[in-house]
Amino acid sequence: MTKKFRMKTYTDTGKKDTRSGFGAGLTELGRTNPNVVALCADLIGSLKMQDFIDENPQRFFQVGIAEANMMGMAAGLTIGGKIPFAGTFANFATGRVYDQIRQSIAYSGKNVKICASHSGVTLGEDGATHQILEDIGLMKMLPGMTVINTCDFNQTKAATLAIAEHDGPVYLRFGRPKVANFTPEDQKFEIGKAVQLYEGDDVTIIATGHLVWEAIQAAQKLSEKGISADVINIHTIKPLDAEAIIKSVKKTGCVVTAEEHNFLGGLGESVARTLAENNPAPQEFVATQDTFGESGTPEQLFEKYGLNAEAIIKATEKVLKRK
Amino acid sequence: MSKIKELEDFATQVRRDILRQVHKVNSGHPGGSLGCTEFFTALYQGGIMEHKPEFNMDGKDEDLFFLSNGHISPVFYSVLARSGYFPVDELNTFRLIDSRLQGHPTTHEGLPGIRVASGSLGQGMSVALGAAQAKKLNKDKHLVFSLHGDGELQEGQNWEAIMYAAGNKVDNIISTVDVNGQQIDGSTETVLPMGNLKAKFEAFGWDVMEIEDGNDMQQVIDGLTEAKSRTGKGKPVCILMTTVMGNGVDFMMHTHAWHGKAPNDEQLETALSQNPETLGDY
Numbered sequence: 001m002t003k004k005f006r007m008k009t010y011t012d013t014g015k016k017d018t019r020s021g022f023g024a025g026l027t028e029l030g031r032t033n034p035n036v037v038a039l040c041a042d043l044i045g046s047l048k049m050q051d052f053i054d055e056n057p058q059r060f061f062q063v064g065i066a067e068a069n070m071m072g073m074a075a076g077l078t079i080g081g082k083i084p085f086a087g088t089f090a091n092f093a094t095g096r097v098y099d100q101i102r103q104s105i106a107y108s109g110k111n112v113k114i115c116a117s118h119s120g121v122t123l124g125e126d127g128a129t130h131q132i133l134e135d136i137g138l139m140k141m142l143p144g145m146t147v148i149n150t151c152d153f154n155q156t157k158a159a160t161l162a163i164a165e166h167d168g169p170v171y172l173r174f175g176r177p178k179v180a181n182f183t184p185e186d187q188k189f190e191i192g193k194a195v196q197l198y199e200g201d202d203v204t205i206i207a208t209g210h211l212v213w214e215a216i217q218a219a220q221k222l223s224e225k226g227i228s229a230d231v232i233n234i235h236t237i238k239p240l241d242a243e244a245i246i247k248s249v250k251k252t253g254c255v256v257t258a259e260e261h262n263f264l265g266g267l268g269e270s271v272a273r274t275l276a277e278n279n280p281a282p283q284e285f286v287a288t289q290d291t292f293g294e295s296g297t298p299e300q301l302f303e304k305y306g307l308n309a310e311a312i313i314k315a316t317e318k319v320l321k322r323k
Numbered sequence: 324m325s326k327i328k329e330l331e332d333f334a335t336q337v338r339r340d341i342l343r344q345v346h347k348v349n350s351g352h353p354g355g356s357l358g359c360t361e362f363f364t365a366l367y368q369g370g371i372m373e374h375k376p377e378f379n380m381d382g383k384d385e386d387l388f389f390l391s392n393g394h395i396s397p398v399f400y401s402v403l404a405r406s407g408y409f410p411v412d413e414l415n416t417f418r419l420i421d422s423r424l425q426g427h428p429t430t431h432e433g434l435p436g437i438r439v440a441s442g443s444l445g446q447g448m449s450v451a452l453g454a455a456q457a458k459k460l461n462k463d464k465h466l467v468f469s470l471h472g473d474g475e476l477q478e479g480q481n482w483e484a485i486m487y488a489a490g491n492k493v494d495n496i497i498s499t500v501d502v503n504g505q506q507i508d509g510s511t512e513t514v515l516p517m518g519n520l521k522a523k524f525e526a527f528g529w530d531v532m533e534i535e536d537g538n539d540m541q542q543v544i545d546g547l548t549e550a551k552s553r554t555g556k557g558k559p560v561c562i563l564m565t566t567v568m569g570n571g572v573d574f575m576m577h578t579h580a581w582h583g584k585a586p587n588d589e590q591l592e593t594a595l596s597q598n599p600e601t602l603g604d605y
Contacts, residue, residue: 066483076453
């Protein structure tokens with residue numbers, strides 16, 4: 001006999017890309033915060049920055065295909081009291097310019113917002129040269145860097161507004177594909193605060209970015225099998241909401257983490273470290289397995305690399321046996 | 324006493340500070356520091372920069388300076404301290420544990436006068452350009468100065484910045500290149516020849532001028548004054564300043580050997596005897 005419980009419904013209000021959430025947030029900041037400036041390395045359209053530029057041409061800096069210079073200039077702009085939002089693809093916003101970020105931004109404690117679109121594999125057909133599955137690890141290792149990976153349009157917009165109010169360097173990670181938009185339009189985004197999506201007793205599912213919607217689908221299907229999942233949306237990977245994670249896993253006794261990132265260095269490792277220190281528990285990692293991506297549609301890539309609801313269900317079934 | 328003589332005396336004391344800092348911890352970079360002593364003295368003491376030793380990170384309504392080749396921190400620290408940014412005694416803590424005077428300059432410990440970390444080469448011009456653009460947005464007419472090693476120009480990021488500055492008419496910046504012709508592994512000519520730097524900067528669209536002897540105080544003052552007069556005319560300004568690495572200490576001159584090496588006790592004594600105390604040792 002299976003347990004019976006009522007599942008809260010999350011409604012997709014219409015598929016949108018998270019990068020457009022960033023663009024909408026930046027446009028709003030352009031109107032509300034005169035200190036916000038933006039930089040881009042020849043990817044205005046991809047980053048959805050055109051509205052901000054049209055309304056604030058003097059506060060926008062086109063640096064050309066020169067990301068290292070962009071990061072240094074962003075650091076310099078803070079010295080005049082500006083709040084720079086530097087946008088490019090996640091690959092070029094992290095690995096390509098790691099030392100510039102490390103010395104001129106992180107070590108120097110500069111209030112720069114690194115805004116990275118096309119993260120993970122879901123930019124799709126461009127392939128592995130433009131995909132990145134290592135960026136969360138790279139950025140979370142930098143002392144003082146806040147790392148955020150948003151899940152939908154509304155959350156990305158809210159995060160964009162929130163990071164302007166935060167004093168310190170931030171890495172904001174979002175993506176290219178149109179995905180379900182299901183979080184509240186008027187949400188208050190609290191950096192470092194987990195969002196509880198479902199209450200459950202059997203397993204904790206902790207997801208970030210595009211995998212949050214997949215976690216919701218997985219939890220609904222698991223409920224049909226009588227498995228109740230505690231589902232947590234971790235938008236801030238650093239600082240991690242350890243309290244919410246420990247509280248949940250104390251209740252459920254096992255955890256599945258889900259992210260569009262390598263299992264080395266990502267959310268899963270941060271969760272594992274937190275639990276190892278506080279409340280050791282069996283954990284399964286829904287993540288890429290130390291591999292590069294490849295060309296394909298987002299759906300094909302999610303399926304091939306085990307990054308969808310089905311993969312979360314399998315991982316849950318596996319972790320439940322390890323309890 | 325003439326203004327130039329006063330500045331020369333200041334520079335002599337700075338040389339002593341450089342030598343004593345690196346000698347005490349048996350590490351640090353005296354060669355490039357000694358070569359740029361006149362430049363720093365001119366900037367901070369010679370009336371070239373309008374600056375505020377009470378120090379505010381935002382640096383509004385004052386001229387700003389960024390050191391890109393951060394390894395010459397001993398000269399920077401000495402000049403900042405003797406210009407009132409922090410106590411001169413603190414030079415005693417150079418490179419020691421728990422010091423604000425890190426091996427390479429950093430904002431991390433809150434040392435007044437430092438606005439960005441440097442040491443990993445090639446990053447300073449970009450930061451200076453950002454600060455220069457912020458000044459334009461803030462309608463602040465003050466200037467941004469930066470200093471770069473000649474060997475440092477081998478880092479590609481410089482050329483991204485050089486291209487940006489001219490392409491965007493950032494004409495409130497004066498970037499000086501310390502042309503001492505030396506780098507760690509030898510002369511720039513043997514390590515990686517950079518060709519005609521003047522032609523390169525000009526081809527990128529900069530207004531380029533030269534200081535033939537960057538260790539002649541009058542020439543440095545005149546050159547920087549001339550550079551200031553060339554700002555605000557649609558082009559970034561570059562000064563190619565020829566210096567002698569290790570200048571002022573005969574056995575350290577004209578060689579890369581003292582790039583990152585401290586003098587021993589005997590060598591220190593000789594070096595200090597060539598630079599008699601002028602303002603008082605710390």
